[in-house]
Amino acid sequence: MEQFGKEEETKKTSKFQWFLFVVFIPLLFTISVVLLILTFSGINVFEQGKKYASQLPFVSQWIEGTEANEKKKLQQQIVELKATIVEKEKQLTKANDALKEKEGEMDALKQEIARLKAEKEQAQQPTTTPSAEQTNASRVDVVKMYETMSPKKAAEIIPQMSDREAVDLLSQLKTDKAAAILEKMDAANAAKYTSLLAKRSNN
Numbered sequence: 001m002e003q004f005g006k007e008e009e010t011k012k013t014s015k016f017q018w019f020l021f022v023v024f025i026p027l028l029f030t031i032s033v034v035l036l037i038l039t040f041s042g043i044n045v046f047e048q049g050k051k052y053a054s055q056l057p058f059v060s061q062w063i064e065g066t067e068a069n070e071k072k073k074l075q076q077q078i079v080e081l082k083a084t085i086v087e088k089e090k091q092l093t094k095a096n097d098a099l100k101e102k103e104g105e106m107d108a109l110k111q112e113i114a115r116l117k118a119e120k121e122q123a124q125q126p127t128t129t130p131s132a133e134q135t136n137a138s139r140v141d142v143v144k145m146y147e148t149m150s151p152k153k154a155a156e157i158i159p160q161m162s163d164r165e166a167v168d169l170l171s172q173l174k175t176d177k178a179a180a181i182l183e184k185m186d187a188a189n190a191a192k193y194t195s196l197l198a199k200r201s202n203n
Helices: 002-040 045-054 057-124 132-148 151-160 163-172 175-184 187-202
Strands: none
Touching: 132 163, 132 175, 151 163, 151 175, 151 187, 163 175, 163 187, 175 187
């Protein structure tokens, strides 16, 4: 019995070997040769296979379903990429706005620094004394004012000045105007200023 089982197993092995060496391997070799010949002939074997397979009912449905799924995935990827691009553009716009705001703040700070620097330099400059021309112009203005003033009013104001200022003013007035003012003064002041004017003339 055991020997019979071994014989059956041996027969199955022999049949498989016969199929492998006589049918399968030659068929595989033939298919490979045909594919090589078609490829060298410029025929796209896979495209042709797809074309003929699409004509079969079940195979064509499977191919169409596969293409539809691939197309749907591709469209979904495109939508996701577009959404990503839009989001990046928004972020870039925000960054540009923030940059412009910072540039405006920097410009304002530069202007403020320049203003403070100018004020500091101006504060450090020494105070200039009036020039001789400005002083002479001021004196001329005072003389003109007393020239047009009434002698009585001038006689009341001049004694309130120092002797030097009073003599300087009276010496620059016209002779008749100075005489009219002295006439309106009391005798003591009139005598004092007349004496001072005389000494100034002698010097």
